Amino acid sequence: MKMNLTDITTIKSLLETADTGFKKSLGQNFLINPAVPKKIAASLKRDGENPPNVLEIGPGIGTLTVELSAVAGRVAAVEIDGTLMPILEKTLAGCPNVKVINADILKTDIGKLAQEEFGGGEFSVCANLPYYITSPILMYLLEGDAKPREIIIMVQKEVAQRLCSSPGSAEYGALTAAAAWFGECERLFAVSAGNFLPKPKVDSEVIRITPFKSPPFKVSSGGTLRRVIRGAFARRRKTLVNSITAEFPNIEKERFVKILSAMGLPADIRGERLSVERFAEMTLYIDGEIPL
């Protein structure tokens, strides 16, 4: 018989039978409204006639996984919590296109996984992300070599605002700039705290990040861009010049002042005012591709 994985009694009994419980330290807030995982899975774009292959991060007890299985080609679900494995074996018994991998996503070679599970073909990422490591996971996906065709994730509402914010706004930060370099960010729909067990203190939103097919602006190297972004936001209250020199100890402060002047920017500008396009331009000066 098909289990209702969003039913509170069913969730509690599955955890109890496996002698485990909700682990707050792993961000375990499970969905209890059946409409939400359905809607997330329905947001995945098809690849022409082909159903998409999906990498799910943190399947929990398999609530979203079951819905993904229904619309996807293959699903690889990476779950860090070993105590959930016997539960997933039960709840995903009717989903032959799903493979569960007991691992930490931050220690998983996603390119290798995509090769093994999806034959090197395109894949999408879909997840109800654990709040405590949303940014590290997102950075890991954005900076990794394996580029998903889209990333559909549930994140804390404030993170959704941050990701889709514009330069100069209070929400704009390193994560925004990194995501803006990677692709286009869209807010899909809101999910209030009452849709989870245990109920978190914050509301959530589902967002989509669609990677650009080719880099939108010229950079000297992705590595320099990452350092520029990191440096620009590391010390938010300082000017860009003071903040960024700590990230590039071999470059003199005067050189950064000259770079800003060449870019037509004031010497006391703060990093939060610059778009990713301007950060990209800055890499060309730093690495000497545009002479000063």
Ligand code: SAM
């Ligand atoms: N997908 C389920 C749902 O929507 O109900 C559970 C989502 S819950 C918010 C996040 C899940 O991510 C948990 O199952 C947690 O154990 C798992 N998780 C936490 N850290 C992880 C990591 N580093 N790698 C893989 N999974 C992780």
